[in-house]
Amino acid sequence: MAPTTRQPAEHPDPAAATPPPPTRGKGRPRSAAADQAILDATREALAELGWGGLTMGDVAQRAGVAKTTLYRRWPSKSELVVDAIASLFDQLECSDRGSLQADIEAVVARFAELLTRPETQAALLALFAEGTRDVHLRRRIRERIVQPQKVLVQLGRANAQARGEMDPDRDAATADEEIDIIFDTIAGTVEHRLLVSGEPVTPDWIRRFTTLLLNPFPGLLR
Amino acid sequence: MAPTTRQPAEHPDPAAATPPPPTRGKGRPRSAAADQAILDATREALAELGWGGLTMGDVAQRAGVAKTTLYRRWPSKSELVVDAIASLFDQLECSDRGSLQADIEAVVARFAELLTRPETQAALLALFAEGTRDVHLRRRIRERIVQPQKVLVQLGRANAQARGEMDPDRDAATADEEIDIIFDTIAGTVEHRLLVSGEPVTPDWIRRFTTLLLNPFPGLLR
DNA sequence: GCTCTTTCGCTACTGGTCGTAGCGTATCTG
DNA sequence: CAGATACGCTACGACCAGTAGCGAAAGAGC
Structure with a gap:
């Protein structure tokens, strides 16, 4: 897989990005x-x-x-909000900026910008809360919101690997688990700081956080 | 400040841990x-x-x-739930286990155990969501839920300092900001993994996460 | 024991929301 | 043009947060 920049529009089904219209193609089409x-x-x-x-x-x-x-x-208010919010996360991208740290800093900044918007603040948390009860909603949230974020981290790693930043001796299984930890850490920390602690995410903070995250991972970087 | 173990009961007003009864001491007392x-x-x-x-x-x-x-x-459903949930977090503690890593691992394990309970899963997220809109509720959540958690991290640092684990050359201001980052990272990552990613927090995961968190912080440990 | 004060349980009520049903109409396909 | 589907509208059922007002209970203070 070539390390590539993820552009906004990259859906498997670009036409039906939102609700699957059960149009069978006979009468009046949906607007x-x-x-x-x-x-x-x-x-x-x-x-x-x-x-x-x-x-x-x-x-x-x-x-x-x-x-x-x-x-x-949409069958319910929750599902409508999932799609409304998810479309914002579609705009995320992970361009190659030359180093893993720079890439992650850019992702964090963009993610924090999204979470600072008033329309996402309460909506995301409320959705997650609802998702802990409704299995179907939970899956939908994962597909439409969480997974696209995770892909960014995976892309960042692929880019770093292509640049020769990563330790080539690490086996793939370990690396995959590390991706999980790193993803939860990035997303969770930014969410917690913005939505729970209620403090801003400044460029300076991003720099310090990213440094903490990357420099130390034993054996991750060569 | 001597490094001390935090015991469950340590409220400023131990009698009125839940709702402040406006009893003025005349008629029938509240049950x-x-x-x-x-x-x-x-x-x-x-x-x-x-x-x-x-x-x-x-x-x-x-x-x-x-x-x-x-x-x-209680003036509203939200405030009732705050107190109901907060009493669970009162049971958190940070005992001195001999090393910073061991202390943090213990805190993470206890915190994760709390977040795995069904009564906290949706309630915490819903509370945080409500708190993004209601300023008063937000303050109450901070006092009763977030702050007690943060104290644990501060205590852990004090213990580590007393044990001579910390770099004595760091100035206090920088260290305080680091506490903030570390707190958001610990709480946010565990919350995200459990409540959003929906994956379990095992002892092995805790070990790997804590290692990632501590080993690298440049200059934190001596 | 007596009185005063406050709390308690009960019933009823307001205002608002989600989500649905039914119907006539508009709009597209073949 | 005929059939099929989506649309707007109104009305409705069920549910819930939060409030009002009352008589009764249970303590506090004397």
């Missing part, structure tokens, strides 16, 4: 514009009112659409 | 047994139904108490 308007309205309402304040009726009104139309596409 | 029954019922309902499924009426019924009694002591 794609309505889809977009609903997602936009959801993000807007999320930013203004947060998870708790967001109501389906309000979203419908903002989107200029009937409430029933929302339920024709 | 302390009811307080305990309500908190127990809350945790029980939380474990069974999660945050979304928990209703004040249900909690009242389980506790054998009128719903109005709940609202006489």
